[in-house]
Amino acid sequence: MRILRTPPQTSFAGPKTAPTETMKVPKGLQPLIDDGVIDEVIRSLKSGKEATVYVVRSGTHLRCAKVYRDMAQRSFQRRAQYQEGRKVRGSRETRAMSRSTKFGRREQEHEWKNAEVDALYRLVAAEVRVPRPFGYFNDVLIMELVRDGSGDPAPRLGEVELTPDVAREYHAFLMQQIVRMLSLGLIHGDLSEFNILLAPEGPVIIDLPQVVNASGNNAAFAMLERDVNNIRATLGRFAPELLQTEFAREMWALYEQGELHPGSQLTGIVVREEPPVDPGSVIQVIEDAREEAIRRRLGREEQVG
Numbered sequence: 001m002r003i004l005r006t007p008p009q010t011s012f013a014g015p016k017t018a019p020t021e022t023m024k025v026p027k028g029l030q031p032l033i034d035d036g037v038i039d040e041v042i043r044s045l046k047s048g049k050e051a052t053v054y055v056v057r058s059g060t061h062l063r064c065a066k067v068y069r070d071m072a073q074r075s076f077q078r079r080a081q082y083q084e085g086r087k088v089r090g091s092r093e094t095r096a097m098s099r100s101t102k103f104g105r106r107e108q109e110h111e112w113k114n115a116e117v118d119a120l121y122r123l124v125a126a127e128v129r130v131p132r133p134f135g136y137f138n139d140v141l142i143m144e145l146v147r148d149g150s151g152d153p154a155p156r157l158g159e160v161e162l163t164p165d166v167a168r169e170y171h172a173f174l175m176q177q178i179v180r181m182l183s184l185g186l187i188h189g190d191l192s193e194f195n196i197l198l199a200p201e202g203p204v205i206i207d208l209p210q211v212v213n214a215s216g217n218n219a220a221f222a223m224l225e226r227d228v229n230n231i232r233a234t235l236g237r238f239a240p241e242l243l244q245t246e247f248a249r250e251m252w253a254l255y256e257q258g259e260l261h262p263g264s265q266l267t268g269i270v271v272r273e274e275p276p277v278d279p280g281s282v283i284q285v286i287e288d289a290r291e292e293a294i295r296r297r298l299g300r301e302e303q304v305g
Contacts, residue, residue: 158193167238187212191227246270
């Protein structure tokens, strides 16, 4: 495995070097320092539309602190697709969210932020390789810092060049992880080369606030297929035979039949059922086309005449 690039925001020397200057504590993390949850903010690791992630020290441990942003109202329509089918606290909250009242938007915001926390605890218990959570405090998720063999933050899947054998190994492992998630009724919903980290033990799946309820979301299969095909396309660059696989359809068929479980062995081969060909219908189509051609020719001759 060869790292192609390491973005500046993810280069941190970890335990090997001590910071020469103390970083100014972000507003969202100050209460956690005051309460003794964390001891020090080392640096910013990643900043996105949903959250900013910091490397923090808690006692002798380096961890991540994910500070969720308060999203503008315009973002809720996009999130509705992911939130469909999720359980909320009660009928009052459900009605408010459907009506998009001020209280409803606040509940929607609360539900969005808590979805990742709840998913991480469930996935860790199911032995899915995700960052281990250590607690959720006032819109801040404290979790494991995924590192490479040198102690630096682990690179993303899209930042490395792989041998065909390693690409096949990672693909098999990630399909297994997706099966484990789906066995719990969960779909990542936004899985790609950008939210899979490569630790020494292998891939780690991150970023789950948009996690989808497989049984209650009308777009569940489409999201599952997109997740699976994103991984297929990324790793298929190194092992082209992976591009011919159809794991999403196979695992979804088992899920719908109630036969999917964490240890399900998949082949990636799906035989698409095609309706039997009726020779009589084929002949009729040919005859209809022939008659239509004759009518058009006669029509042109009449216009010329």
